[in-house]
Amino acid sequence: MKDLILNFLLRVVFGALAIFVCNTMFSGFGVAIYLGLNFLNLLTIGILGISGFGLVLSIAAFSLL
Numbered sequence: 001m002k003d004l005i006l007n008f009l010l011r012v013v014f015g016a017l018a019i020f021v022c023n024t025m026f027s028g029f030g031v032a033i034y035l036g037l038n039f040l041n042l043l044t045i046g047i048l049g050i051s052g053f054g055l056v057l058s059i060a061a062f063s064l065l
Contacts, residue, residue, distance in 0.1 A: 008046045015045030015053055022057065033060050 019035045026033045035041065035056060045052040 011049050011052075012042050012046040015042060018045075018053055019056075032064065033057075035060050 016037055019037055019041065022033075023035055041056050044056055048055065
């Protein structure tokens with residue numbers, strides 16, 4: 001049980017870092033995609049991992065269309 005909680009927390013921390021880095025990169029390139037650091041995004045990334053990050057990024061990119 002302790003391993004699951006640690007895994008979830010590490011995914012949330014690295015997911016928040018990835019969102020911050022992506023927001024910085026996108027704004028530097030002039031792309032109008034902004035990923036919010038909120039509870040729902042971090043929960044999705046914490047549960048699903050990298051695929052959750054891809055899901056959040058895809059939803060944000062799809063809103064540009």
